[in-house]
Amino acid sequence: MEYKFNNITKIAVPTRDDMVDDHFGHCDHYTIFTVENNKVISRENYPSPQGCGCKSGIAPILKQMGVAVMLAGSMGEGAKNVLGANDIKVVRGCSGNVDELVANYLAGGISDSGEGCHAHGDGEHQCHG
Numbered sequence: 421m422e423y424k425f426n427n428i429t430k431i432a433v434p435t436r437d438d439m440v441d442d443h444f445g446h447c448d449h450y451t452i453f454t455v456e457n458n459k460v461i462s463r464e465n466y467p468s469p470q471g472c473g474c475k476s477g478i479a480p481i482l483k484q485m486g487v488a489v490m491l492a493g494s495m496g497e498g499a500k501n502v503l504g505a506n507d508i509k510v511v512r513g514c515s516g517n518v519d520e521l522v523a524n525y526l527a528g529g530i531s532d533s534g535e536g537c538h539a540h541g542d543g544e545h546q547c548h549g
Contacts, residue, residue: 429455429488430452430453430487430488431452431489431490431525432508433451433453433491435451435518436449438451439518440492442515444492445468445499446468450465450466450468450478450482451465452485460519466485479502482503488509489508489509489510489511490509491514495510511525511530511531512532513533
């Protein structure tokens with residue numbers, strides 16, 4: 421199933437060294453991808469407030485920035501619920517290079533793992549589903 425973003429939207433990825441940071445609340449920064457007509461038109465970095473994702477206050481900030489999707493590695497239910505309450509769709513279980521991950525998501529190759537915090541082993545740039 422291919423995802424189509426016909427209007428401008430934004431996708432956020434918790435990032436460290438251009439890779440998905442496995443823990444949402446402790447990432448170095450968020451890479452924010454601006455997507456128009458299902459293509460990335462720009463990317464920017466937003467510094468992470470650090471700490472527990474559900475209490476950091478990042479969700480309303482990301483919503484205000486126009487973020488509609490969070491592609492994350494590990495995330496607890498509290499953070500997922502806070503993001504959801506801010507109309508941000510969460511896809512967990514992601515790993516690998518953030519640019520490749522977003523391209524794969526836009527091509528319809530990514531789905532939520534349905535799992536909270538846990539360790540990932542293979543380092544591939546995909547989510548489980």
